[in-house]
Amino acid sequence: MHGDDGQARAEAALNTRRPTIKDVAERAKVSLKTVSRVINNEPSVMQATRARVLRAIDELDYEPDPSARSLRSATPYVIGLVYDNPNPYHIIGVQNGVLAACRETGFDLQIHPCDASSPLLADELGEWARRSRLAGLVLTAPMSESKELVDALAARGVKLVRIIAATEDPKDGHPCVFVNDRAAAYEITEHLVQLGHQRIGFLWGGAAHRSSRERYQGYEDALKDYGITLDKHLVVPGDYTFDDGFRGARRLLALREPPTAIFGSNDEIAAGVLAAAKSAGVDVPYELSIAGFEDSPISKQSWPALTTAKQATGDIARHATRLLAGSLRQDAYDDHPMAMHNQGFVPQLVVRGSTAPMRARGNGSGRGTQQPERET
Structure with a gap:
């Protein structure tokens, strides 16, 4: 009888206060950590144990306190x-x-x-x-x-x-x-070289980003390995923006010997290059091949779609x-x-319609032609 009285008193006390995670653990006959894992929907709890804890939570009408989610108060969530x-x-x-x-x-x-x-x-x-x-x-x-x-x-x-x-x-x-941006930039540059391009422009992203330096290094390494002399006039500083891609492309296209391909450090830059080429009446990809980096949505939405590196x-x-x-x-x-x-x-390199074997400027035979997308 005394045991029953003690249990009754415990139940009565519980009914007069907000139930705690300890109450749930005692009702489900599990550890505090197991209750916490169930509350946080972690996959490491066996299904039968999870069901027992959830039943205890429901019976006690327990609501986790967001300010006390951690089992150790010093560990926030x-x-x-x-x-x-x-x-x-x-x-x-x-x-x-x-x-x-x-x-x-x-x-x-x-x-x-x-x-x-x-x-x-x-x-x-x-x-x-x-x-x-x-x-x-x-x-x-x-x-x-x-x-x-x-x-x-x-x-x-x-x-x-x-x-x-x-x-x-x-x-x-x-x-x-x-x-490893360097390896991917090498592969993009190699792709352009294998299409027959020798004058390949490079538009930097933000100089504060190591990714810009790594992508430039991949570009430079590929040129060196294929025996192509680096022309500093084809390298333009900038930031990871559409506007800098547009300005950089206008600068490169105004050269006495403009590039036949331009590699933008990201897809925003490459989209700016594409806009600059179209505004100058340059046929992409047959007069100018363009490549970007990252495979962002804009790379697929552009026309032609941009060759890029899928990050x-x-x-x-x-x-x-x-x-x-x-x-x-x-x-x-x-x-x-x-x-x-x-x-x-x-x-990983993704080849789309913005890159193609080089054709002489002014040859309109390729104008308006779209290559099918190829992903490698």
Whole structure:
């Protein structure tokens, strides 16, 4: 009888207060960590156990407290995405990838556009992370490629993951996803050379981005390997924008010996080149071949569609976020580590109608002809 009285008193006490995660764990006869995994919809819980926890939640009418989601109060459940990039297609792709990973791992997302050139950026991001109680940051270029910034944030105790342009894993102690832009740019340039082009223009993206340097290096390496002398007049600085692509192309097309092909550092630049060529009455692809980089929506929407390098921006950002979430969950759930490692991606050449074997200028036989899309 005394046992029944004790249980009745416990039930009565429970009815007078808001049920807690501990109550759910006791009712379902599982650990607190298991309840938390079910609440966060993690796939690691057996179906029968998940059903028992969900039944306990329903019976107790338990509602998780967003401010107390962590089993360790020092571990928040919000990830911050930091970016400074003029290309909206790239940013949308990154955001979608990060958000997908956040949904998979039970984190929320805050987005923070910033000025990468600010001398106070480390203080700004450190304060944002502290004030917003962020679990960690996903850094995109060019911030992710600043050793000074990364070291300063690490010294402030900010956990982070970087998305960087690199030919191999830097193995510098900071987690990252690295993209081999150099190899992809080499392949694009090689494709143009094999079509018979010798005078190939190159339009830079933002100089602060390592991806710009890596893509230029791939272009230069391919020319060298094919015995083509680099002509500095064919290389134009700029940023990752349509307008800089248009201006750069106008400059190249005005040369006494204009290029027969132009490689823009991203698809926005290449679309600007295409617009400049059309405004000058230059037939693309038979008088001028054009290639971009990243395979953004504009590369498919252009006419002719742009030859480019398919960069899985969403997948890259998703993997980077899962890498960060894995390290955070390893801290929070010692018995359930998420083993993740730095991973490399190589953008793949996609050949479309904007590139073709060179024809003499003024030969209209190819005007209005569209090559079928080929993806390699």
